[in-house]
Amino acid sequence: MTVSLQWYIGLSVVLFGMGALGLLIRRNVLVMYMCIELMLNAANIAFVAFAEKLNDIGGQAAVFFVLVVAAAEVVVGLGIVVAIFRRRPDTTVDDLHMMKG
């Protein structure tokens, strides 16, 4: 029994889908943000799996940069969340629908 690339990709796609699903159905901004992290990790699995299959280091390097980007994005993202929701009782994104049309 081997773990072929397809399995990794399958796992990665499922994780990606779950992240997307979470983002679509959860109202809590922080949880939504976590879901984005899940999606990024799905991409990471794909990168590493491909890199392993290709015997190429590029995928790992990409993962490294994704980590960096994720960290930076979280810093700013959470900063914005804090700035906006500091005075609100909860972090429900559905509350923000003042602008529309």
Added chain:
Amino acid sequence: MVYAAWAMLALPLLGFLVLLAFGRRLGDPVAGWVGTTAVAGSFVATLVTFGGMLSRHAGGAREISHSIFTWIAVGGLDIKAAILTDPLSMTMALFVTGVSALIHLYSIGYMKGDRDYSKFFVYLNLFVFSMLLLVLGGNLAITFVGWEGVGLCSYWLISFWFERPTAASAGKKAFVYNRIGDFGFLIAMFLIFEKTGTLSYSGIFAHLHALSGAAGTAAVLLLFLAATGKSAQIPLFPWLADAMEGPTPVSALIHAATMVTAGVYLMCRMHPLLGMSHSAQLVVATIGVVTAFVGGTIACTQRDIKKVLAYSTISQLGYMFLAVGVGAYVAAIFLMVAHAFYKGLLFLGAGSVIHGMHDEQDLRKMGGLARFMPITAGTFAVAWFAIAGVPPLAGFFAKGAVLDNTFAAYPVLWVIGIVTALLTAYYLSRLFVLAFTGDPRFIEAVNTRWLSSGSTHSAGADPDSGGRITSGSAGAAGAFSTTGRASEEAGATGGSGMATPGGGSVEEPHGQGSSHGYPSPHESPKVMVIPLLVLAVLALAGGVLELPWHGPDTIRLLSWLHPVFGHYLYTAHLSIASQWILAVVDSLVALSGIYIAWRLWTKAWDRPKLEPSFLFRSWFINEAYDLLIGRPGDRLASFTTAVVEVRVVDGAVNGAAALTRNAGEALRKLQTGFVRQYALGITLGMVALLAWMLVRA
């Protein structure tokens, strides 16, 4: 040398920009001097370029095309901001800048005290820039920009005194007539681009074979339509007479010397194309000579000094097209240059008269002016003899060249041409006699005006003589303010240092008039007189450009333009003897025209029998247009407004608008403001894209 060529363009543009930005602050007369300097600098640059060109060997080396950047590039269309300096454009540029510089100088004096003094020079500089762009453009598109530019400036300048209803209306009229012509230009450009794939002159001439047959004829005729608009030929000529509503320097510069010759220039520039279609050439020649005749007949009857000159211009332009039509391009250019000299001079002289007469333009109210304004009268006489074709002035040779060629090509047209020559000598002599000789009639006229109420004087009982309104004054104060302005100006001329101290003596009659409490004619200030003198010299000696006698010591326009026109030589088929005979005929015709006019008009100034209203109203051309186009157009328009627009257009527009708006309202509901639904939209798009890719896989 190339940079000097660009400087020709750059200097008027710079002058325009400077005046646009600071003109109002510079004011009177600094703004005028700035504008004049810019154009004079352009003239110097032209001379430098000319010198550079002379230092080259005659032939192809004198044709330089230079582009600085790509102006427009769309698809296969690649238009460069290119100039083409060759002997033809150089000839044009020389007299355009030269005459423009003189007229700028003249305007400093003429426009003094006008409310929009600086604006006038803004337009004028822009005009010179556009005209040079037209002349120097290396492709049809640049020429077209110049073409539109001069048209726009012409429109602005005709309606410069737009408070005057006639001026505003004349501007509109010129605008519309020119648009009709421009339409032809545009279509011709499209046609030529379609056939040859390029708009640059060299490119077009290299692909001439693509324009043989009907396409070539169509292109020529369309370009000629444009030319009839710009150069006031049949059927688009009526605007030029109305254009005299503009200030007189404008009439001299734009509507006599430069812009109206643009049509002739265009024809000459496109001469290889013209040479491909014999029928088109015949059309050009016929329209030209008929216009010359019609214009001449109308000029015989006009009472407004400027209108006589305007119709004369139409007539002379007809001669130029006649020359173009018979393939005598050099003769056309020669006549154009000579005409620029003497017609410019005539207009400036007329302006001087109008200025001296305090905005009186009616010949019947002048008379005996030679005593009051000797320099004006003297220079005017030179121009008169020149245009009449009295040997050995410029007009004699220029018109002779055209007529000789016509005689060689189409003797029938020559007959019309020679009759027109008689008319030319006649109406100009009539003008001179009425204005400058005999007993003064102006005191009476001025008195009438002085007593008449102000509101009627500007619109006038006589529609031909609108008064000039300055400083925004209308009504009863108008007449007075012109007087005040004139006397003020007389003082200013002495003090400004631009006129020599001797200027005072010339203006002596003016002072006398002022003391009497009403104005009287006076000689114009130095800035206005100097251009008159310069132009008079040119009109006198302009003939040396192209003397019919071959010889090494004569300046030969023919050989100078040879690189451009090549084998289109003129007087090719005439023997020396027939040339002499024709020259004698021309002279006799000119002298008899003068004689007839002298006999008829020195004794009497009012001869309505000689001014049939059919001619006076320019062959009822305006009425005809009104009947044929204007009225049906009105009716169609009112029908369109009442029925088509309401029922069809509005219905369609409103329907489409409602549809769009409803679609917008519906789509708006999708923009809910909920971020998760936006994310859903993104996911939807992603799924759609993936589905498409699945189809492709």
Added chain:
Amino acid sequence: MMAGTLLATLTIPHLDYTAVLPEIILVGGALFIMLVTSLSRKSMGTVSSMGWTVVAACVALGFSIYQWVGVTAHGGHSAYVAFGGSIAVDGFSSMVAVIVSSSVVVAALMEEGWLRRQGRVSPEMHMLTLVSAAGAMLMAAANDLIVVFLGLEIMSIGLYVLAAYDYRRKESGEAALKYLILGGFSSAIFLYGIALTYGATGTTNLAGIASYLSRNILLHDGLLLAGMALLLVGLCFKVAAAPFHLWAPDVYQGSPSPATGYMAAVAKIGGFAALLRIFVSALGSYRADWQPAIWVIAAVTLVVGAVMALVQTDVKRMLAYSSINHAGFILLGVAAASTAGVSASLYYLFVYSFMVMGSFAVVSVVGGSSDDAHSLASYRGLHRRSPWLAWTLTLMLIAQAGIPFTTGFMAKLEVLTASIGAHVTWLAVVAMVTAAVAAFFYLRVVLLMFSTAPASGGVAPMEAIPAVVGAMSSAGTFPGKASYEDGGPSEVGEYLRVADTPADYPVEGVAYDIGAGYRYDQRKGAEGEDGGDGGEELVLHGGEMDGDRDSGGEAIYIAPSVGVAMAICACFTVFFGIIPGPLTTMAHAATMLIR
């Protein structure tokens, strides 16, 4: 020993920092401002930080031009890749660097006026602008998907914060959060696309992908297709193409006005640059797969942008939808995937960045000190309050509408030509129709600005267009109309009459003066009551504005820097509208020089 071997085998590539000097200058400028601010006891005012920003942007601009000259000098043979092939220095990247750095100059000037009015003298806005601009440049220069991703994140993070800059205002916070979440979502999708593309081609290097695809024929290219789809999602989100555009109106409306202008310009530049670089250049051999997708996206984008803009009552929101419409136009060039298409897109981006920033410069001034007077009602009679603002906005709007002798005309003409040249005529037709629709909503604002009617009147957008034209011409475009004409030429026949008899015909039908606009309003307002729902939607009330802001009467103060920004945009729009050649030539050369 181990370390020795490592060092011996580690050959660090030649560090050609000049390749990324424009980016370095921008980031360095931000760092410099940061340093000066933190070292000096006194706070650095906005003016000086704005000054340094402008200086840094100008230096970057200068160097970009220098780079451009160097790259284009020898027929494009000087284009090269640097940093181990992860970045390309070619005509494309230098031209985008020129566009971006000039956008930063205008943005900094705009922001300064806004910051002063807000009383916020901090330099962070400028620093964010600088660094995010570097990100956009990096996206254009990137020759590696990883670099594209990093550039995109640098740019986006900056834009998130700029959107949130005024987070005390509810709209700003909401805008930022929406942008953040959707941006993160699309970034993740984009990253996944990179991963799949990497799996399919074995490299993230764009040149590597291109050469791999040219050397190998993929029998089963599903993975690459999926990757392309996801990459397209990510980039279409950034450029606000439908249906990934939903964020744009809300974010544009909520963000501080100068930030919106900058965002509209730079996000589009970066996004489209990456789109062109990745799809046209690297994935060019797969155009048969992505081109139809972009056609559909472009068509939907065009229609949605134009139609939705028509029903907006908030100017910023209207401009957001108009920017979506513009994105559709630029996509036309991308979809053409030809030399003409790419150069048309580049040209469009260049001129669009000035048009949109000029518009938002005016919007930020009209918005008032609390930056929320953006309803159409605030623009009523703007011409009387501030003719400069009204004329600048008019210019920007007619440029966006694509009227000749503005840059917008040539931009639209070029993309349409490219589209027709690529035999996608139907798309060009759609684009032209939407352009016609767009002209209505642009001119509606112009009409409002030149209207003298009191703020309570309604506005009928379509029917009043002739009145706009009349108002504009009677306001001094043509002499002879200004004071004398009260009727205006309605028929050609009138022109052909003898000039001696002045026009004394009664004027029927449309009257061409400013007053006519008002008469129309009243009539329409009366009709709107029984008519459809569209009319009442557009009836605007001054009452919804706060008491301290008053649309009537008093003049508006334009900060000098904002004035300069508007002047730059206006001059650019007019100058290159009259003489489009240099820019189109530049765009064409840039296209030929994509490595």
Added chain:
Amino acid sequence: MTGFLAIHASAMVATTLPDAIVFAVAALIILAGAVGVIVERNPVHSALGLVIALFGVALIFLLLKDDFLAAVQIIVYAGAIVVLFLFVIMFLGVDKREVIARESLRGQRPLALALVLLAAVGILLLGAGAHYALGASAATGTATNQPGGEVAALGRSIFTTYLLPFEATAALFIIAILGAVVLTKGRGTLSQERREDSPAGDEPDDVSMSDGPGSSEDLDVGAGEQVEGSGSAGEVASVSTSVVRVPGATSQEVEE
């Protein structure tokens, strides 16, 4: 020799049984964690779910012989990012249960589920029979045949091929720090009145960066190290007033 080693190593990975088990376990952990993230009502629990999922991903990395990345994954993600999440949850005090059962947006859930399923199936279908770029020459250096192993190879590629992105991360961090500063600094000291009184606003203590976000209440998220607690009493007071008087609230209430 190195080539032989590489073949040997990959053959070992591919054929041994425990790998499948490890993969299955890791996959289960990841999915469990992910499910936890999206169904847990309490955000704190979601964050814990995220940690679990990230651990699973680290396991996958280990399985794919990326020890270094696995370590980084745990350190950066679990150690920093998730902690940050938890920190913010606690700071905002929003660690209460979200009502998940009720969906306020009509059709959101079924649509989301359907679309995500479609997308996932689409990618899987596209990827199923796809050719992977096995023939592609490893552009950036192979992973296993380099001296120093995987870490060295990664380091080498980051300092050669990916040097520019590596340096670009500097810009990324700069802008992240800037963003954090903007979003947290000087809050409260800029009251409405002062804004109106001094439009020039050139008080140095107002907003300057050098002064830092010096109020004790400022628990900076982005730049946590800047928490200095040196705020004077006056500043704290002004902070509290401005918290009470929400700036801009007046104008917004008009609109609401």
